[in-house]
Amino acid sequence: MREFHSAWSIVLDQIDKDDGEEEEKEKLVSVGTFAIMIRRYARA
Numbered sequence: 001m002r003e004f005h006s007a008w009s010i011v012l013d014q015i016d017k018d019d020g021e022e023e024e025k026e027k028l029v030s031v032g033t034f035a036i037m038i039r040r041y042a043r044a
Contacts (some may be wrong), residue, residue: 006042008038
């Protein structure tokens, strides 16, 4: 459970960071894709 909590904190930090940005920047991956990657990482 600790791994999931750590991974989910990263997702929330990424979402907060994206919401706070005013200017358009190119993203490496979308927030949704990032969330899926973190969920899979936490399950492994």
